[in-house]
Amino acid sequence: MSSLLVIKPDNYYGTNVLSALFEKIVINYDDTITAIATPPGRGAIGIIRVSGSKALAITDSIFTPLRAKKLSERKTHTLTFGKIKNAEMIIDEVLIGIMLGKSSFSGEDTVEIYCHGGSVLLQQILNLIVNKGARLAQPGEFTRRAFVNGKIDLTQAEAVADLINAPTELARRAAVSQLEGNLRKPLNEIREILINILADLEAEIDFPDDISDSSNKNQLLISQLNKIKNKTNLLLKNADTGRILHDGFQIVIAGKPNAGKSSLLNILASEERALVTDIPGTTRDTLEVDVNIEGFPVRFIDTAGLRTARGKVEKHGIARAKHMISASDMVIWISDISKKTPTAKPVLPDEINDNKKVIWVWNKCDLPAKQTKNFFQKINEIFPSVKISAITGSGINELHNLIAEKLHKKKILADDDVVLMRVRHINLLRKVLNLINCSLKSLKSNTMSELIVMDIRDSLNAVGEITGDFSTEDLLDKIFSDFCIGK
Template sequence: MIPQDTIVALATPSGSGAIAIIRISGKDAITIAASVFTSIKGKDITTQKTHTLHLGHITDDNKIYDQVLLSLFKGTNSYTGENTVEISCHGSVYIQQQIIQLLLRKGCRMANAGEFTLRAFLNGKLDLSQAEAVADLIASDNEASHQIAMQQMRGGFSNEIAKLREELLNFASLIELELDFAEEDVEFADRTQFTDLLNRINFVLKRLIDSFAVGNVIKNGIPVAIVGEPNVGKSTLLNALLNEERAIVSDIAGTTRDTIEDELVINGIGFRFIDTAGIRETEDVVESIGIRKTFEKMEQAQVVVYLFNVAQFGIQGSELKTEIEKIKNQFPLKPLVIIGNKADKLTENQKKEALELIPGLLLVSAKENIGVEELKDKLLSFVNTGALRNNETIVTNTRHYDSLLKALEEIQKVQFGLQSGISADLMAIDIRQALYYFGEITGQVTNDELLGNIFANFCIGK
């Protein structure tokens, strides 16, 4: 049920600033705003056109709270699809609180988390996947995640799903019609066209499901664990990547006792680098805990960077190969980048020898910032961003991914039934389930618990 009361909240971040925006939405939004707003030109804002700005003062019993700019959005011509007023006031926390408290006394209610966007969904201004993209857009912290959120907010994903659902619904109607004429043994749904549609839906669903692997890492960042023996330059490499002194560097082995994490955006893709404790045999209790955490971070990471001192390669060659093979066997599905650090101390012949003995080896000098850009390029190569460049739909939401998997399972059941010649009534059950899961994505099928879980993650003023 669409709420009928009027809500208010601060739409800008809390705290002091140059300007703050207080948003009011609901049936009585304009009436309530008019009761506290005095236009400097004597205008009655209840009679003004939508999408207009008005300068005036917020007052109550001849007390002036602030000079403000009031934005007016009437009826369905607003973000929420209902009367909306936005008050731009000075950013003093005191002024913000005084105005909001005044509006509460005049009949507003404090908005719940995400309630403005929830009302936009309930009033048909956004479908559910677009509403979720609003939260993703606010949370985006790199170019790639921003691009995906914008594409979904414009309806790219939901339009693709809605089109497939509509075509499937048309065939479902014909299948259901056949059930009404079961005694006449007639077919209203062309089985050849239906097979083609199911094949196309199957293809699109698989493409969307496969895109989640890329979309999830773009949205949440790609964790990269930097591992190796003590004192090979892991912390120095982290500092070189971040271009700041983030980790403590010293010649004492075991300086890094705990994991250190920081993020870096490379060509619009977020990477989360994890500097770990050096791997070695030790009786130091604290260092042992750090080494145990190193293996935990390697388990969680999607890319492992193994660092060794290439200047000592001749001494430790056989041990190094054994260690590399151990990591490959322990994490066979994770990309492994092998880096020979301190390459500035090698002759050209020594570099050539190291590259021949270890396939794919990257030679760097973290201290001298040599080879760091090549490492960034290598990390980017693990991310398939072709879909971004081609503006294809990429799934980033776990809820969408789950619904797509379930929809694909039902479509494959329908395909099997069609090939096996099962009765229309049994096929109709699987078609209805597929339509249900399609509807879950866009919000055509929903419930209060689902909406509560989704919008609880929004900020209050959105």
């Protein structure tokens, strides 16, 4: 699709200061869409959604209510029992909910058909609806319409997807907070201040003679810009935590062959996922397991033992392990405590470019330790370390705690805490912060107002891009393509 600018109908960039910023293009969302909203497979109930101006008429044409009233004669938010028919053939007995116009999720007439949850049956009803004139919905199109119809902003639309995809309770809480508008509110406040600043600066440029006390004016401007800076910093405060909640945290388990990497993965996964033998070089490929660590979605990755490769397959496995190490958020370096380390200092692969991302795990502590006191001390000075046995399970709780500590668990405090979860939001807000800092510098050095106006406009656009007040079709396509069909 081409890169068109989408302006929401209720957009209030109404001031003449800003009107020149946008070219208004109205996108046609007039057709009626439909989709199965429940997951594939068998279930007690299946749901089909229909949304658009012909939703009621189309559904009426295949539905016979138990009592006389047609759907189009019923009030909003009512349920009607009856039969879906193809000509005279009964397809299913169903309950139908209707939500009309602005009072529906999408902001337009919406019908939900609750039928029995069989895939053939659902497909049949869907086909009937399409034959009567509805179009199959794109992924996330119901939510996209809610956005276009001004029911929610883009942060809330994204929160819908994040809520559905939330891998842990903590991620769900963060998504609900965003859905409730806890990100939208501070962004709107920032936008209001930016609009006011822009209007003042434009007036100053257009009518320079009317400006009386310019030093006072500058002070006011600086204090407004600092206000934005504080609000933006507050939003960015939990960005690291948010990114982990959204994208997960990758921990690679690495070490020499036979150190017990796969055994540790199995104990963390609470099941026998990886093959364990006493032959060094058992693991060749990477193996991933997702675990919830105190609310954070953590992916543990078992890797091939690092040594001089013997053969082509092992060589590939080791290359893959090294790649995973460099791309990871954290490395558990696992070392066999029952074997004497051949070097006086710890030697780690070059791919671990930051000691801060390492937790040193001494494994096999059920066996006699063969390390010198000196070596233990050296490790403790450089890395957080823990002694475990992947056979008996001892020390695993301590390892859990060390990981949780690194995940900044304490940063999420209350339900309404704003946690930026998407890289898109984080990058745009960092851009706002940079631009505001530039404006503050410009003001202090008495740079021309025109240049400050440009920075403020760019900040306004960046905030608008987060909320969707300023967005392109390409951006919307990208965001909504991650949604499931029917949402």
